[in-house]
Amino acid sequence: MKPIAASFLPPVALDAKSSTPMYQQLSDWFRRAIIDGQLRPGQRVPSTRSLAHELKISRIPVLSAYEQLYAEGYLETFTGAGTCVASSIPGGASKPSGAKAWSAPPKVAGHSAPRRISQRAALMHGPPQTWLSNLGAFRVGLPALDHFPLATWSKLVNRHARHAPIEVMAYGDPMGYLPLREAIAEYLSTVRAVRCEASQIVMTTGSQQGLQICAHVLLDAKDLVWMEEPGYPGAHQAFKTAGAQLIPVPVDHEGLDVAEGIRRGRGARAAYISPSHQFPLGTTMSATRRLQLLSWAAANDAWIIEDDYDSEYRFSGRPIASLQGLDTEDRVIYLGTFSKVMFPAMRLGYMVVPKDMVAAFYAGRDAADTFSSTLYQVVMTDFIREGHFARHIRKMRGLYMERRTTLLEAIQKYVPHELEVIGAEAGMQLVALLPPDVSDVAVSKKAAQKGVSVRPLSLCYLNPPERGGLILGYGGAQLQDIRDGIRKLKSCW
Amino acid sequence: MKPIAASFLPPVALDAKSSTPMYQQLSDWFRRAIIDGQLRPGQRVPSTRSLAHELKISRIPVLSAYEQLYAEGYLETFTGAGTCVASSIPGGASKPSGAKAWSAPPKVAGHSAPRRISQRAALMHGPPQTWLSNLGAFRVGLPALDHFPLATWSKLVNRHARHAPIEVMAYGDPMGYLPLREAIAEYLSTVRAVRCEASQIVMTTGSQQGLQICAHVLLDAKDLVWMEEPGYPGAHQAFKTAGAQLIPVPVDHEGLDVAEGIRRGRGARAAYISPSHQFPLGTTMSATRRLQLLSWAAANDAWIIEDDYDSEYRFSGRPIASLQGLDTEDRVIYLGTFSKVMFPAMRLGYMVVPKDMVAAFYAGRDAADTFSSTLYQVVMTDFIREGHFARHIRKMRGLYMERRTTLLEAIQKYVPHELEVIGAEAGMQLVALLPPDVSDVAVSKKAAQKGVSVRPLSLCYLNPPERGGLILGYGGAQLQDIRDGIRKLKSCW
Numbered sequence: 001m002k003p004i005a006a007s008f009l010p011p012v013a014l015d016a017k018s019s020t021p022m023y024q025q026l027s028d029w030f031r032r033a034i035i036d037g038q039l040r041p042g043q044r045v046p047s048t049r050s051l052a053h054e055l056k057i058s059r060i061p062v063l064s065a066y067e068q069l070y071a072e073g074y075l076e077t078f079t080g081a082g083t084c085v086a087s088s089i090p091g092g093a094s095k096p097s098g099a100k101a102w103s104a105p106p107k108v109a110g111h112s113a114p115r116r117i118s119q120r121a122a123l124m125h126g127p128p129q130t131w132l133s134n135l136g137a138f139r140v141g142l143p144a145l146d147h148f149p150l151a152t153w154s155k156l157v158n159r160h161a162r163h164a165p166i167e168v169m170a171y172g173d174p175m176g177y178l179p180l181r182e183a184i185a186e187y188l189s190t191v192r193a194v195r196c197e198a199s200q201i202v203m204t205t206g207s208q209q210g211l212q213i214c215a216h217v218l219l220d221a222k223d224l225v226w227m228e229e230p231g232y233p234g235a236h237q238a239f240k241t242a243g244a245q246l247i248p249v250p251v252d253h254e255g256l257d258v259a260e261g262i263r264r265g266r267g268a269r270a271a272y273i274s275p276s277h278q279f280p281l282g283t284t285m286s287a288t289r290r291l292q293l294l295s296w297a298a299a300n301d302a303w304i305i306e307d308d309y310d311s312e313y314r315f316s317g318r319p320i321a322s323l324q325g326l327d328t329e330d331r332v333i334y335l336g337t338f339s340k341v342m343f344p345a346m347r348l349g350y351m352v353v354p355k356d357m358v359a360a361f362y363a364g365r366d367a368a369d370t371f372s373s374t375l376y377q378v379v380m381t382d383f384i385r386e387g388h389f390a391r392h393i394r395k396m397r398g399l400y401m402e403r404r405t406t407l408l409e410a411i412q413k414y415v416p417h418e419l420e421v422i423g424a425e426a427g428m429q430l431v432a433l434l435p436p437d438v439s440d441v442a443v444s445k446k447a448a449q450k451g452v453s454v455r456p457l458s459l460c461y462l463n464p465p466e467r468g469g470l471i472l473g474y475g476g477a478q479l480q481d482i483r484d485g486i487r488k489l490k491s492c493w
Numbered sequence: 494m495k496p497i498a499a500s501f502l503p504p505v506a507l508d509a510k511s512s513t514p515m516y517q518q519l520s521d522w523f524r525r526a527i528i529d530g531q532l533r534p535g536q537r538v539p540s541t542r543s544l545a546h547e548l549k550i551s552r553i554p555v556l557s558a559y560e561q562l563y564a565e566g567y568l569e570t571f572t573g574a575g576t577c578v579a580s581s582i583p584g585g586a587s588k589p590s591g592a593k594a595w596s597a598p599p600k601v602a603g604h605s606a607p608r609r610i611s612q613r614a615a616l617m618h619g620p621p622q623t624w625l626s627n628l629g630a631f632r633v634g635l636p637a638l639d640h641f642p643l644a645t646w647s648k649l650v651n652r653h654a655r656h657a658p659i660e661v662m663a664y665g666d667p668m669g670y671l672p673l674r675e676a677i678a679e680y681l682s683t684v685r686a687v688r689c690e691a692s693q694i695v696m697t698t699g700s701q702q703g704l705q706i707c708a709h710v711l712l713d714a715k716d717l718v719w720m721e722e723p724g725y726p727g728a729h730q731a732f733k734t735a736g737a738q739l740i741p742v743p744v745d746h747e748g749l750d751v752a753e754g755i756r757r758g759r760g761a762r763a764a765y766i767s768p769s770h771q772f773p774l775g776t777t778m779s780a781t782r783r784l785q786l787l788s789w790a791a792a793n794d795a796w797i798i799e800d801d802y803d804s805e806y807r808f809s810g811r812p813i814a815s816l817q818g819l820d821t822e823d824r825v826i827y828l829g830t831f832s833k834v835m836f837p838a839m840r841l842g843y844m845v846v847p848k849d850m851v852a853a854f855y856a857g858r859d860a861a862d863t864f865s866s867t868l869y870q871v872v873m874t875d876f877i878r879e880g881h882f883a884r885h886i887r888k889m890r891g892l893y894m895e896r897r898t899t900l901l902e903a904i905q906k907y908v909p910h911e912l913e914v915i916g917a918e919a920g921m922q923l924v925a926l927l928p929p930d931v932s933d934v935a936v937s938k939k940a941a942q943k944g945v946s947v948r949p950l951s952l953c954y955l956n957p958p959e960r961g962g963l964i965l966g967y968g969g970a971q972l973q974d975i976r977d978g979i980r981k982l983k984s985c986w
Binding site for chain 1: 517
């Protein structure tokens with residue numbers, strides 16, 4: 001192919017004062033001019049010498065720019081014909097040809113219609129989460145970070161960060177750091193009556209990732225899943241992502257109503273539950289219901305996903321034993337997290353999976369994001385082994401009891417008739433039902449403006465409930481903030 | 494309901510020397526006996542006083558155990574009738590009733606048939622990854638961790654870990670830590686010719702999570718996706734998880750063959766490419782192909798997922814400009830990672846998404862695992878802002894050039910006729926084709942036994958290739974290990 005004759009080069013604007021090096025300004029300019037069609041395929045460009053002369057700059061940046069443009073395939077050389085725009089470049093590929101186009105800045109954004117996203121993604125859009133704007137009263141799920149043993153923790157972090165062996169910096173095991181999994185297996189056997197070995201433990205970046213992996217490994221599109229109604233919105237999100245169909249199953253004072261679940265969807269593939277401390281209502285699933293659920297699962301080849309997100313904090317009696325520990329048929333995937341007992345930004349959680357499911361969950365964990373950051377896994381192992389973890393939980397249990405009492409007193413004092421409290425026996429939050437006909441979403445928005453974070457109960461439902469409520473987290477709030485928060489709330493409806 | 498008469502209690506075995514507290518041994522025993530049917534619904538149990546007497550222990554653990562069993566719903570009281578097993582417990586729910594059952598340890602595992610997992614999960618099972626057993630020569634994707642500026646890094650880690658404000662420990666923004674996103678936007682504009690603002694950057698836990706989120710946000714089940722053939726297995730995995738159908742599109746010396754892609758699946762929803770440095774072949778996508786791909790995407794309402802996993806390391810000329818920077822229609826999702834330029838266990842990567850897609854990706858990021866660990870995000874910001882990042886990349890580029898040269902020389906010296914090298918202009922790995930009829934999977938297994946990690950090229954294909962090869966990573970290998978590794982490899986086929 002013969003190159004077409006060189007024509008005038010459109011004006012090149014270089015900025016000597018720019019922080020972008022000269023060769024790069026030049027190659028950017030060429031690239032843009034070629035793409036926009038000012039320089040046409042096969043068109044000859046000036047030699048480096050004459051371009052440098054014309055632009056009154058040194059030849060070195062011009063040489064660098066041309067070399068780069070060769071490497072990227074924008075320019076090519078023909079023996080005896082000098083340098084040309086590559087002849088294979090599609091003519092006016094990305095822009096309609098037109099003399100004006102080249103000098104205008106490239107257009108970005110401004111699409112007339114919303115563009116194609118997946119059906120799942122379209123389902124996941126929610127209203128703006130105004131309750132995330134504030135840390136303190138009554139941010140749900142936030143622990144008492146001001147009482148976290150940061151000195152001890154950072155000493156351990158520093159110990160391992162400074163002398164990190166290559167194993168701690170390289171790619172890690174998708175299942176997680178083995179010594180940590182051993183420590184967790186011991187902890188769960190002793191404190192949560194979970195029956196497991198370290199080989200069944202899969203480290204995650206938290207409950208949400210655990211839910212997402214469960215969804216991928218266990219569910220096909222259109223599979224039915226029982227969801228507690230009301231329940232955890234993060235679980236709704238995760239199972240929707242897998243294309244599952246969610247069946248709301250009501251929760252009463254004994255937890256999930258298994259008989260009703262069977263009526264609504266006997267053949268469901270899985271049930272998601274938080275039996276130790278139901279989110280958000282706070283009820284404990286009764287032994288009867290637990291056994292009913294296990295026998296339903298065994299009879300119907302279904303899975304039970306047990307989310308045990310904060311059962312460490314029970315104020316009367318001991319923590320409730322896990323459902324996983326009752327299961328003799330290996331039907332339960334047990335999810336735990338350190339976000340609540342340690343701190344959320346740590347991003348460490350775990351799953352306990354049946355032995356015959358380890359390979360499938362390994363693949364699911366690997367596909368999700370390969371493995372969890374190693375440093376915190378190593379540090380957490382020491383934190384447990386050296387006794388700090390048990391001590392911290394004990395200390396927090398006392399603190400949260402005090403904060404809960406203060407919250408109950410404040411409600412009793414300022415809004416005794418407006419708020420009806422349920423689920424205050426455990427954990428770091430409680431639910432307060434609003435008077436009928438008060439919109440919890442509206443209250444939540446108003447409260448956010450006053451710097452108070454309350455999460456609307458109605459958003460935990462798949463079907464809109466008759467009566468709204470507020471989820472009030474007290475774990476991360478100081479006593480005075482709790483009192484002030486309730487006073488401020490009073491004027492929000 | 495009248496309680497049935499108390500019968501003999503099955504023998505209770507308590508172990509005074511066990512580390513499990515007495516009350517817990519007792520409540521475990523009761524729970525198990527009730528579930529296994531030795532204690533029947535409605536059956537009376539001894540009073541705490543008489544049980545303590547019978548077992549010759551203090552009454553306190555018995556009281557604690559009974560209290561716990563009440564709370565969990567295993568026991569109930571009737572006025573005047575004492576304590577009974579809850580009458581609502583399903584009789585012999587989890588086990589066939591039988592006198593023998595109660596003393597046998599609970600059965601776990603031992604399922605006759607493999608159990609139901611999702612279709613996707615079944616697809617994700619691969620052969621054992623023998624090439625992951627070794628760190629050093631020739632582990633793919635492993636950087637030179639022995640040259641990482643650990644002292645500088647750990648000083649920054651320590652600085653932020655010790656004085657972590659609540660914002661650094663609490664729940665973070667799903668999009669990521671804003672100052673880091675600003676630093677990345679600057680870096681990408683300058684070095685990668687990416688056109689973006691910080692608001693378009695979504696922090697991830699690495700490329701794999703970025704791929705997974707793209708799959709969820711952009712793809713529906715059965716959607717067609719162009720994949721480079723050969724290509725990155727992690728991308729195969731991520732898109733399969735979303736239920737997409739993968740179309741292999743051949744890669745030649747100009748990168749992905751766009752015309753062939755159009756022949757095989759014009760209406761595909763997305764194309765996955767690594768244009769700066771194709772994985773695994775190492776080719777650079779030509780300008781012509783880039784523009785063809787962009788115009789195909791614009792004409793077919795398709796997405797381009799650009800994986801720019803290691804383009805910082807180019808040995809001749811400057812890094813190749815990103816494809817994202819050429820895109821005037823906002824069709825490109827750009828993926829980057831710090832795993833290769835920093836260290837893998839850091840688990841930090843990022844996506845650049847079109848402005849009108851930010852909301853959808855926010856929801857996808859949130860559903861995946863909420864947000865990325867904050868400490869490393871804060872530390873990374875300082876590492877970039879204080880100039881360590883640019884310095885580190887420069888240093889590594891020189892080091893990898895040296896390691897590459899050593900590898901090429903070793904191949905030339907020891908196996909000049911057996912291995913045919915391709916793709917050695919950039920990055921941290923190259924591909925060496927094996928003689929025809931030599932199985933790369935078999936070579937990889939043998940090599941693993943000798944402590945050498947080589948990844949079989951054939952596993953990067955969707956359709957089995959005619960000729961196998963080895964992917965040899967040299968980033969994380971010392972010069973002597975490189976030479977030894979090639980010598981050991983020689984005897985593997």
